[in-house]
Amino acid sequence: MYDVIVIGQGLSGLLSAIWAKEHGYSTAVVATGTGKIIQSTGVMDLIPGTAGGLNEWVELYQMSHLQLGQLTGVIEQFKALTKKIGYPYKGEIEKLSSIVTGSGHVKKTALFPETIxxxxxxxxxxxxxxxxxxxxxxxxxxxxxxxxxxxxxxxxxxxxxxxxxxxxxxxxxxxxxxxxxxxxxxxxxxxxxxxxxxxxxxxxxxxxxxxxxxxxxxxxxxxxxxxxxxxxxxxPGMPPNTTAIRLYECLKKEAVKLGVRFYADTTVTGCTIDGEDIKSLTIQTANRLSNLNGKQFILATGGILGGGLEVTPEGLKETALRLETDEKGVLLHCLSNLYQVGASRGIQVTQNGITGGIFTLLSIHEMIDQLHQQMMIGGTRSA
CATH class of the missing domain: 3.40.50 (Rossmann fold)
Structure with a gap:
């Protein structure tokens, strides 16, 4: 049994796994494919598709003063990690930088690798x-x-x-x-x-x-x-962008180095629930079904573009655990040992189909704090 099981290995999944493992938890990642990170530009925007700054970001994501106060530490944590893995990021959230894209357009972004x-x-x-x-x-x-x-x-x-x-x-x-x-x-x-x-x-x-x-x-x-x-x-322009692939490969290598177990080319087809807790994932590899047991579970499957949410005639559906959502893709009932990060929180945290990288970083930081608290006391989260 693992302490933490992460579903998905995009930016949200890899960072969640690394930071969980750094807390000393036995950690596994279950994923089909490589995640949408390799189709990104590799830069961390505040609000994708806009030049909005920190004030607009706070309003869009309805950030509290406490969350805003945590942001500087989150950014420094990410910068320290990227420096450690050999692909340093720079930039500031208070003053966005203008960079040129592969189409010749100028965009505002918060964090970007040293090649930019x-x-x-x-x-x-x-x-x-x-x-x-x-x-x-x-x-x-x-x-x-x-x-x-x-x-x-x-x-x-x-x-x-x-x-x-x-x-x-x-x-x-x-x-x-x-x-x-x-x-x-x-x-x-x-x-x-x-x-x-x-x-x-x-x-x-x-x-x-x-x-x-x-x-x-x-x-x-x-x-x-x-x-x-x-x-x-x-x-950076149309994928594949080497800027993003470098980040993905460096994060993956760091996770493996730390001892994160990867279940590659593995599909989560559901879960076993006991009361308010998930007890295990149902996973499929090739033609074989099996169960993967864990104490805490992180949903890092992304939104509509990442495949974590699917648009159907009946509305949005969560694709991995088959849990019910509302019209915005938010889980109607989040189980006590399940944590959502990034775009898996629903379309209300997306802009132009994706979450801003900065929101993703903050959501992972908050999740790791909550997970750590619950693992320390051995209890479950309150609703």
Whole structure:
């Protein structure tokens, strides 16, 4: 029997498992697939799809003064974890940063990895694309970015990675190639040559697709920045985004290192309930059904986009435990040893279909505190 069983291995699931394990609890993760984290941009927004700041965030999620007071500690906890796992995040919730996306639009975000740098209002920028990667078009990006930042001087370049594929090459493919030093050297040489040919001077920043290496992202970013003598940023766009995949892989490695047990490619088809408690999950692997026993359970299956909620003619349905919900996807009766995090709390905490990363972090922090209290006293939560 596990102390804690987490259902789902997206951002909510992996962070829940890591922080539960750090409290000393035997922890398991049950998941089908990898979670929606790898389809994200890897940045942590306050309110997805808007430029709303902290005041708007508090109002949208109806935060109390106590919750707001916890937020700084939550952010520092997340930053400490990402630094520990080798993929540090930076940024502030009080002052959002403007970053450029893979479409050339500017968005406001709270936390972002070190491969991303805030976009300046003025200066000279060069957008660099790869001939082999068709979903990042520097000329198109320039058009959108110029509208958002009219005071910027923007040039575009296209270079060759030197590798062809039998299929369309993604930005992730390019990132894996750039882990190789000889390919990085070739790319830098091409950029320097084109800069001279186009008589481009006094550069402030280079914008690349989300492809600056996977395992060796820091070495890649530092080499480009040093040799090109300017700031470097990735512009995350359509998935797969290497920015998100790096975070997922680092979190997964940390969870495994801590001793979290993963039940991969396993579907939760229901649960056994005794009074107010869940006693076990019914899980299916291939053609085999079995039970998985636990003391506390964390629902980290996401909302509609994550597959945790399903839209049916009768309304929203919770897909893992088959528990009844209201019209917003909120559980009508949350069992005493079940904790919901992130978008699994229902569509009232989503914006444009997803939760903001910052809300997700806070919801996990609150959940871990509640779980720890109950594990210490060996009791059950009050409603």
């Amino acid at each position: 740098s805030p976009l300046p209002e003025k200066g000279h920028i060069v957008i660099v694309g790869f001939e082999e990667v068709v979903d990042f078009q520097p000329a198109y990006i320039k058009g959108n970015l110029q509208k958002a930042r009219p005071q910027l001087t923007i040039d575009v370049l296209k270079i060759k990675l030197g590798n062809r594929s039998q299929r369309t090459m993604t930005q992730l493919d390019a990132a894996r190639l750039l882990d190789q030093k000889e390919i990085r050297n070739s790319c830098i040489k091409q950029i320097k040559r084109l800069i001279v040919e186009k008589n481009i001077r006094e550069l402030d920043m280079f914008i690349f697709p989300a492809s600056l290496g996977v395992e060796d992202w820091k070495e890649t970013k530092d080499q480009f920045s040093f040799e090109l003598n300017a700031k470097i940023t990735e512009a």
